[in-house]
Amino acid sequence: MxxxxxxxxxxxxxxxxxxxxxxxxxxxxxxxxxxxxxxxxxxxxxxxxxxxxxxxxxxxxxxxxxxxxxxxxxxxxxxxxxxxxxxxxxxxxxxxxxxxxxxxxxxxxxxxxxxxxxxxxxxxxYRYMPPVERLLQATSLGETGPVRMISIREHRFPFLKKVGDWNRFNEKTGGTMVEKCCHFFDLMRLIAKAEPIRVYASGAADVNFRDEHHDGRTPDILDNGFVIVDFDNGVRGMLELCMFAEGSQWQEAISVIGDSAKAEALVPGPARFSPDGAERASEFVLSPRTSKVEQRETIEVDHTILAAGDHHGSTFFQHQKFFAMVRDGGVPEVTLEDGLKSVRIGLAAEHSARTGEVVVL
Ligand SMILES: NC(=O)c1ccc[n+]([C@@H]2O[C@H](COP(=O)([O-])OP(=O)(O)OC[C@H]3O[C@@H](n4cnc5c(N)ncnc54)[C@H](O)[C@@H]3O)[C@@H](O)[C@H]2O)c1
Known part of the structure; x- marks a missing residue:
């Protein structure tokens, strides 16, 4: 071809x-x-x-x-x-x-x-963001030691306006924990190399779109919450989501703590939402317990690639791999099963946040 x-x-x-x-x-x-x-x-x-x-x-x-x-x-x-x-x-x-x-x-x-x-x-x-790839490399090369805790904090801008306002309601999005947080539950599974067994969440629609009405209904999507995911190998994951925090320098702070070190990927929000409209660099930080000295790396991403999207270059790097699969043959890195499993955790988090129940998977 x-x-x-x-x-x-x-x-x-x-x-x-x-x-x-x-x-x-x-x-x-x-x-x-x-x-x-x-x-x-x-x-x-x-x-x-x-x-x-x-x-x-x-x-x-x-x-x-x-x-x-x-x-x-x-x-x-x-x-x-x-x-x-x-x-x-x-x-x-x-x-x-x-x-x-x-x-x-x-x-x-x-x-x-x-x-x-x-x-x-x-x-x-999110798997293909260069700072997140660096974090995945650190955990797989053993730079953190055996992984015990994964913490993902996303502090970002509210959902954007969409054609037909499809992203304002759970019935069309699956709920915020499915719609956007499936990315983070996918990352947790990938890093933990394990499957979830329990999900507990607290969350609400507190701030965003409270004055909007669509056919007489106010948007019902969550705009903030905490989710804890227990994995079958003992790893604990936690997500902290806030969608009215676009003043933050880091949109995502993803930290993985193992027996010997903490590794962290720090990702800025899209350039179009930065104070001066300029791209900001991402960082990777390794904090070993022995030296107690932070090793901070600035992760450079080509500006043409950054400018092609809102996702810190990840859409390009994913397409490179998808293209190679289509051209040369091979299997997807992110399978339908991965897709289903990330939705399952998201739906469990939605249920837990709304009912206060612990969801056993
Ligand atoms: N992976 C990521 O980081 C990421 C980021 C943003 C969006 N998304 C996903 O991408 C998808 C689109 O999101 P978006 O933000 O571009 O929304 P959007 O509303 O900007 O775009 C969706 C488009 O689909 C069109 N559409 C509606 N019905 C259609 C139909 N029957 N056939 C073809 N097109 C139809 C709409 O008119 C609209 O233009 C969603 O599933 C969303 O979750 C993923």
Whole structure:
């Protein structure tokens, strides 16, 4: 295959980030986009450039046969139906997280995908952020010693405005713990090298969108909370989420503590939300117990790659690997099973936060 042709299903904010990043890969080209929203569809077609065809529906896009791989970046509640409709085409797929918003929907997709040959990769960009990759390397090379505690703090801006306001309600997002925190539960599983057994959470919708009304309803998505996840090998994970804290220097602070050292990845928020609109560097910090001297590394990321998205370069690095899989063969690094498991923890956290119950998995 000389050139890999991509089609984008759902050409909003994330679909356009995918287009910009695919545009940075030699041998990759976006040949088709679809979106029912005229504004998003037109922006995406212009961004993809000459020769890209734009469709209103993914049915028309699929019928046109213009692509070798699909990227699904439609709203969360549509992933299930879109996947049911496009899986039979047997093309490689990169589907945005969360895989689906309910467990039965995720399970149905896994069963259907098992019947076909082409791979499905669940987009978990946080795995591919350079400071997080450095952290993963530190834990796997034993720089921390055996991992005991994983703490992920996300202090960020509120959910952005979306077409049709789909991200304001649990029924369409799966809930905040599924919608955005599935990334962090995925990271915890990856670092702990274990599966969760118990989830306890406290959270609420306290600050954001309290004065918004959509068809007479106020948004019900959580905007802050704590989640504790116990793993089957004794590792403890904790998530601290606050979505009205965009004044923070670090959007994510991810720390892993082992018997011999603490390792930490510090990730700034997107440049477009920084005080002067400029990119900020990320850092990795290793704090060994023996020396008690912090080893601080600035993680440099190419500015063209940073500028192609809001996720500190991760969308590009994930696409590089997805592209290599499509071109050379191989299996997804983030599987449908990973996608399902991250949704399962997110749903448990939502349930625990709303009921006060401990969820045993
Ligand atoms: N991995 C990440 O870091 C990350 C970041 C942001 C968003 N996302 C995910 O990407 C997906 C899209 O999020 P977004 O922020 O771009 O939302 P968005 O609302 O900006 O974009 C979604 C687009 O899908 C379009 N759409 C609606 N129905 C459609 C249909 N039937 N077929 C095709 N397109 C349709 C909408 O008109 C909209 O333009 C979500 O699943 C979200 O969770 C992932």
């Amino acid at each position: 000389t050139e890999i042709r991509y089609a984008i299903i759902g050409s909003g904010m994330m679909g356009q980030e995918h287009i910009r990043n695919i545009g940075l890969i030699n041998g990759a080209r976006v040949t088709a986009v679809c979106d029912p929203d005229d504004g998003m569809r037109n922006q995406a077609a212009v961004l993809a450039g000459h020769g890209c065809k734009a469709f209103t529906t993914y049915g028309e896009l699929m019928a046109a046969g213009l692509c070798d791989a699909l990227v699904i970046a439609a709203p969360n509640h549509l992933h299930h139906q879109v996947l049911l409709d496009v899986l039979p085409a047997d093309l490689p797929i990169l589907v945005e997280k969360p895989l689906c918003t309910t467990l039965p929907d995720c399970e149905e997709i896994l069963a259907m995908a098992a019947q076909r040959a082409a791979p499905v990769w669940v987009a978990m960009e």
